[in-house]
Amino acid sequence: MASFPFAGFQSENEGSDEEECSSSNQNKAHVESVSAMKRSSRTIKPRIPYSPEKSSTRVVDRGLKQKIEEKKLLKTSKNSEVVTKSIPENRKTETTIKNSSPVPWTDRTVIPIAPFDSTRTNGITPKDDEINGITEKLRTWVEEALKEKEEAIKDEVLAFSADIRDKNKENSPAPTSSDENVVARNSTDASADFRENRDKENRKTKPQSSAVQVDADSTEELGSEYDIHEKLKEEEKSDNDSHHADRETDDAAELPVKSQSYALTDEVHPIKMHYFMPLGNSVCGKDETQLRNLPELYNRTDDIAVCSELSKAFSRGIRGYEPNAYEISDLLLFEIMKKALPKTTAADAELLYYALYRLFPNYGSQEEMSLVFPKLVKLFTRDEAELTDYLSWETWKVGREEEYEEEEDKSIDWKHPCSKGNFFVKSIRLPSEDERDLCSDECYKYMNDDDLIDVIGVLPINNVLELSIPKNVSSNPRNVLSKPEYLFLYALVLKHENQFIVDFCGVASRFKNQTNRTCSEWFKFLLGVANNFEESETNKKRTYHDKWRSFDKVLKKVRSMGTVFAIKPCCHFGPCGPGVDNCSCELFCSVFCQCDDDCARRFPGCQCAPGQCRTNSCPCVAIGWECIEDSCSKCYDPSIKCQNSCATDIEDKEVRVGKSNIEGNGLFLGENVKKGDFLGVYVGEFLSEAETERRGIMAFFGNNYLYGLPNTTIDSSRAGNLWRFANHANVPNCSGTGSLVQGLPTIKFHALKAMKAGEELTLSYGDQGSVKKFMHYSPLEDRLPKWNEKETVNHVKKVSIVTEQKTKKGVKRKVTNTKNQKRRKDDENAPYCSSSIPPQDTRFNYSLPNTPNTDYNANKPSGLSSVSPPCQLVYKGFADDEDDESEDSN
C-alpha cells in the first residue's frame, strides 16, 4: 500500500516511545472499532433482546469506559478514534423497555468516527501513523493559536460578525430561516454567529430555489429541543428590550405557534419538540450517506440501538459530535489551513482534510473540509491579490474541479424548473456598461439600447430579459432548426439548472466550430426564437378531440394504473417516442414535460364544464391529478371554482399545534369547518428511496414523520408544516388523499365531519396492527427490523407460502419467490440496513396503495370536493406479509 508522504507533518512527539505506543494502541482501537463496525454491518446477528453483549454496536464496558474517561482527562482526543456520545441527564427517561437486559446499560456508546474516504486517492488509505502525525501537528497549531490569538481572534470575529449583521440588516430586512435560528444559539458564540452570517451570505448568492432547500447541517446543529411555550414567555418578557425587539419579527416567523393570531389556552400548549424548519411548500431533501450528526436520543436503550442501526445505514459513517472536542471557528480554521496548505502536496491533501475532520468532527466531514478553504478565503480576505493567491494554493484541485465541486442538490425531476405551460421561461441578464466582461469583440454585451429595441421591441427592465421559448420550437415550421441551433438551445434551455442563463458567452463559444456565428448572432437567434409566440400551424389544427384521439391509445393503460402520481417529465425538444434521447415519459407525458405541446403522448387534460370535475368521468380526477390551467382550459372559470383544484386554489384552513389529547403534540383546528372542506396539505422534504431508508432508521426511535407516496416519500421531521403534528385515530376526523398538484406529489387533507375551532385533527395511519408498530410507545424490539435469525427464517417462510399460492397464477410469482429465498442467503453476508438496502426494506412508510379507482367512491365522504384514492398510512415491516405481496405483485 502506498504511503502518504506528508513530509511537513512529522509529529513533534515523534521518537517518544511512550507516545508512539499509546498512539498506535489508540489506532489499533480505532481500526478495531471501525472494522467491528464493518463486520457488524456485514453480519446479521440475533439482537433481541438488546444487550450490550449481544449488540453488534461496540458498547463500552466498564473498564473501557473508565479508560476513555481517563484519556479524556489526559487531554482526550489525542486522537479521535472514538467519539463518545453522552446522554444528558434530562434526556434519560424512566421508560422501561420490555425484555431489556438485566445488565445495566452504560451511559456511553462508542461511535466509530468515519474511516478515511479514499475515493479521491484511488483507494489508497493512509497509514495510522501518518494520520496521527498530521493530527498531532494540527493539534499543536490549534493550541498555539488558541493561546496566542484567542483574544485577538475573538475581537476580530465579533467585529466581523457585527459588521456583517449590520450589513444584513441594511440589505435584507426580511426574515430568513437563519435569522430565525439565531435565537436558538448562545448569542456569545462568535463562531456560531460567524457561520450564521456565512450561511446567510451564501444563501443570498444562491438562486431562490436552493434558498428553500433545507440545510440539514443547520437544522442539526441547532438540533436542541425547543420549548415553544417557554420561548413565548421569554419573548413576552423581553418586549421592552430594544435589542431583542429588533429581532422579534424574525423570531416569530420561526415559531409556528407564535405565528398564529390567537392566544393558546393552557390545555393546548405544545410540549417540547425537536427543532423543525417551517416550510410553505415541499422541497427536495438531500441524499446523505454520511450522517451529519447523531440524532437526539431519548433513552439509553435507544442510544445503543440507534447507534448500531445508524452505523449500518450510513455507509460513510457518522460525523459524530464530541461535546469536549475542539470547537473551531471559521477564522481559526482559516488560520490553521493557511499554515497547513503550503506544506501539503497533492499526495497528502486528502490526508490533511481527513485529519482536520478527525480533529474537528463537529465542524465537517473529510469531504466538507476539502471544500471549505475557498469559502473561508472569500469570507476573510478583502485584498484581491491575496485572494487570488490563496485560491491557487490547493493546486491538486486543478483539472479535478468536478471532484471538488460541492454536490448539487439532487432535485427530483417531476417538474422542469423553467417549464411553464407550453413555454420554457428563462431569464438572461445583460451586464451594464461598467461591469462588462466581454468574450470577444463581437460579444452580445456590446449591443446598445437601439439594437435591443430592434430585436425585442422594448428595453429590458433592470437589464433582465425574460424569455419564453415555445416548447414546439423545433417542430414549428417557422423555426426549422439546424443541428447546431438545436444543440445550442438544448444546452441552454434544457440543461441549464437555474432559471437564469448565466454563461451565455460560454455556451455560444462551444458551437464556434460548427458555425461562424458570433456571440451576438446567437443572442439574436435566441431572441428570435423566444419572441416567436405564434402557435404552429399544426398545433392550431389540433383540437381537443384530436388530442384525445391520439391520447386514447394510452388512456386504457393509464386508467388501469389507478392513480398515476409523479411521472418523470421528458427533457428534449420535439415529440416523444421510442428512440428519442432523454424521453423518460414511458407511458404518457404532461404539460410539465419538455416535448412539443402537440406530442401524441401528451395528457390533454379535461374539458369538463366549470364545477364539474368531481368524478372519474373527469380524466384529471381519474388519474389523481389536480386540473392544470395550461391544459384544462374549460374548467377554469373566474366565477365557478374548479372542484379538482383545491390545493391549487383554496386556502388552507387555520391550524395550530398544541399538546395532544392522544400523544405528544397534536394538530388543532383554528377555525370552524364544514364536512368535506379542504383543510391543507402535508409539506416536507421529498426523499429518494435510499434516503427514506436511512431516515426511516431514525424514525424507529421517535416520532415518525415519513409520509409515503408511490414514488417518493415526504418527510417532515426536519422541515415541514403543521400537518406533521396530526396524530393517528381509529376513527379519524380527517382524510388524506394523494394527488399530483401542479406537477408535484401532494397529500391533501379534507374534513370528514363538521368541526369547531379547537378540535384535535386526526388521521388514519392504517390498520391497528400496523399502526402499533410505529408508535414509539411500542417496545423498541417490536419496532426495530427483525434481525433475529429465527424471525428472518419465519419471515421468508411465510412469504414463500404466499408466493407458492400465487405461483399458480403466473410465472412472475416464481421469480419473486426465488428472490426472497436468495435474499435469505444474502442475509448472512449483507446487512438489511445499508445504503444498498433493497426496496423490500421500506419500513415505517405511510403508503398509498394502488387501489382501483372505482373503490375511491365507496368511502367517499359526501361533500368532498374531489374524489381521490384514500390515503392510508401503512406500516411496511419486515414480517409484513401484505407488503411483500404487494411488492411481489409489483
Ligand SMILES: C[S@@+](CC[C@H](N)C(=O)[O-])C[C@H]1O[C@@H](n2cnc3c(N)ncnc32)[C@H](O)[C@@H]1O
Ligand atoms: C406524524 S407524528 C404526529 C405528531 C407527534 N405526536 C408529535 O408530537 O410530533 C407521528 C408520531 O406520533 C405518534 N402518534 C401518532 N398517533 C398516535 C397514537 N394514536 N397513539 C400513540 N402515538 C401516536 C407516533 O409516535 C408517531 O410516530
